[in-house]
Amino acid sequence: MPKGTPGVTSQAVAVFLASLTLCTQLWANEIQKGEYLARAADCVGCHTSNPSRPFAGGYRVPTPFGDVYSTNITPDPDTGIGRYSADEFVRAVQKGIRRDGADLYPAMPYDSFAAMSREDVLAVRAFLLAQPPISQPRPQNILPFPFNQRWILVLWKLANLRTGNFTPDPSRTAGWNRGAYLVEVLGHCGACHTPRNTTFGMDENRKLAGGTAGIWQAFNITGDKIAGVGGWSDDELFRFLKTGAVPGKAYAGGPMAETVMNSLQHLSDEDIHAIVAYLRDVPAQPGDERQPRFSWGNAPVTAGGAGAKTQGSGSIDGDTLYRSLCSGCHGMKGRGSPDGSYPSLIHNTALGAATPENVVMTILEGIKAGDVAGRKSMAAFSGWLDDGQVAALANYVTARFGNPDLSVTAADVRQMRAGSTTSQTIMVLTAQSLVVGGAVLMLGLLLLLARRLHRGMTSARLMFAHRDRR
Template sequence: MRRGRFPRPDPTLLFQAFAATIVRSIVAGLALLSLCIQLRANEIQKGEYLARAADCIGCHTSNPSRPFAGGYRVPTPFGDVYSSNITPDQDTGIGRYSEDEFLRAVREGVRRDGTDLYPAMPYDSFAKMRREDVVAIRTYLLTQPPITQPRPENILPFPFNQRWALRLWKLANYRPGSFTPNRNRTETWNRGSYLVDVLGHCGACHTPRNMTFGEDEDRKLAGGAAGVWQAFNITGDKTMGIGAWSDDELFLFLKTGAVAGKAYASGPMAETVMNSLQHLSDDDIRAIVAYLRDVPPQSGDEQQPRFSWGGTINVGIAEPGNVAQGSTHAAGDLYGSLCSGCHGIDGSGSPDSSYASLTRNSTLGAATPENVVMTILTGVKAGDVAGRKSMAAFADWLDDGQVASLANYVTSRFGNPELSVTAADVHQMRAGSTTEQTVILLAGQTLVMIGAGLSLGLLLLLARRLRLAARLSGFTSAHRDTR
């Protein structure tokens, strides 16, 4: 049988086929590259949004020109803690952190070197963050410019400057786990729960502390402290909390920090609106409102809502006598020269709320004067959110007596007339604490020392018993050998 001969391939056709294969490979490669780029862009965008929701920039930025470089002072009842650098810098930031090491730092409060972090970093809330959310935040942070900036040393008295004490705190208050949606609730409610309790860590400020200085779970969101500032009750109670607010008012306050006739955010809350809440989607803000509506109401000692105080005395009348510190005439002069230009002689502010009204304002109607005093001392950083204007700080302009006089003047005319503050109170707040926090500090020192003493005593007792058991064992063995 004669073998057939294969036809010689046409070189042109071969070249065309080869070229088509190359083109298809290039197109497929470009499509895959484009998909990878898009996925990474989506991951970075997601991470940026989640970082906003968690307000990372608020606590990790001390200088606006150096975002995420740390050094932000976080006042606590036990002293000052400074935030760490979370830029990609290799030496002072998170540039050397692996994915798992970053997860451990965020959710467990443990640094790369194994050292426990102070709970000024709210890892007790972040413990329930989804892994993919933490990874997305890390992806976003690694795209930021690396900034070399070492963290300042914390200013903490003994024994709180001892990291081993954090093990005791974690043992009492840290609860690892994962966020589990409630199947009996709506998707919106569950989203709000995740934003409030986990990402937004609202309880870190708005929940009072228990005797071990962890969040009091029985008084959830019933009001707490952010340094000297008082974080108000945000449960459904109609007097102490937000029960008398409408959904629209809550939405507006979270988005802008201002609701005429109710409240104007100041201090850490104003910064949270500026850095975080204003950037959240409307759906997420509504989810927060839906969840807060369902938080069990927690009552307190106040007899009427903070926003209900409308002012009882004409501010234009300067009555003789003293208002806790200094004469009313002197305080009225201070108000007229420093405050009336923005807030008005009658305290009504501006119609568009760009300048806050002092009447029906929860800051002046509170039962404690800390927020009024701190607003005068440190001003308000509003960031021009929804047109709101920032307020200048008067800490360098006014002495303690003048601040006390002005605080008493505005509360007596526009807010709760039962409030009063002294120059000594102002001096302590200016230094970064209150009398109550000083008591807490002393109590904390006592508790830690007692805990350490008990632990040491138990270890010594255990060691003694082990030695005694070893001696008895040796005696028994020797007795057997002599038989």
């Protein structure tokens, strides 16, 4: 062996090890980046039904058209994304197309994720592939006809899906552009906070003017001083996004509380400030409120408001229910606990809203606060109270501590408990009529076209037969 060969071999090994270390570090950085992006997109929130099985899917996403269940996004090869190539994963996130070519329901907000950069999507993929694989098939969606037919998603995409990566506005600051990317794309805030148009896509003319997340109302977060957050300071917005609680203004509930718990509290302060900066620049949109939601709370603190004697099952009134179920945490005067772990019901946006859905859903489902910033969760009473009792309690707390114009009946509660509201039911029936009517019209046109073609071919055959006889 020539002299000096061992030295060359050692040098090659050293170079190889250095390259391997560099690649490992780069991959680790990619996973770390993907973890942060997945937090910003709240992937775990919608893709986890059992906290002991993160990202394994099965989470129920209620929609006006029925229940859609989230998919498994662990690396499991059979029930997860283990067989997805990089291109297939990007296509699923940005265009809502599964590996087998089927269209995904827009319960996954790919109409927002469409503007994600390929690099960010692949970083999320790297993070997900680094998670333990979990075998867990997705439950069947519960959707009535025709919404259980995936072919209609092609029409929905034609009307509502806009492709193309996010383009920063050069006239704006880097912070503003970062906030725009977080709000419009990664955080997909519009999926809940923007009302829907006639094709059930986000109404871009009323961006962030308020929408729904299931039955929960996602409030107006534009700069309108009555309907939106124009009466909030930057510090208050920052605190709400980071902790879900701003005494004297609002306490996050329902899906928003879970978003704070799973996503927003983990973002950097710089990114939260960027979100605030962008929201400040969203055009103000008016709503149905006649005064700011947080301004309610000046009603007398003694019992006897309009809702106090609303009867429930067994003639149990709202005052009795409040005393037995709520006063221990919220206080007899509704001021909550001194440390803020149990929220005040006075100057609380849920009780000052123009509609009662969030009050009813809070009673039915409770609040999952995750002890963020010391805030305690609230128990669900859906299994304890009947529809009349829920209505009595909801009417009592809104009349005494919030907007006295709110009123809910046992029938309203029954419908919300079942997963819909009257307006959503009307919307679904209208959509069914439009889709079925459109399908019937299309079929009629096809039959008419086929009949004309048949007549044309018959005429042609007769003409040629007559010519041949001559």
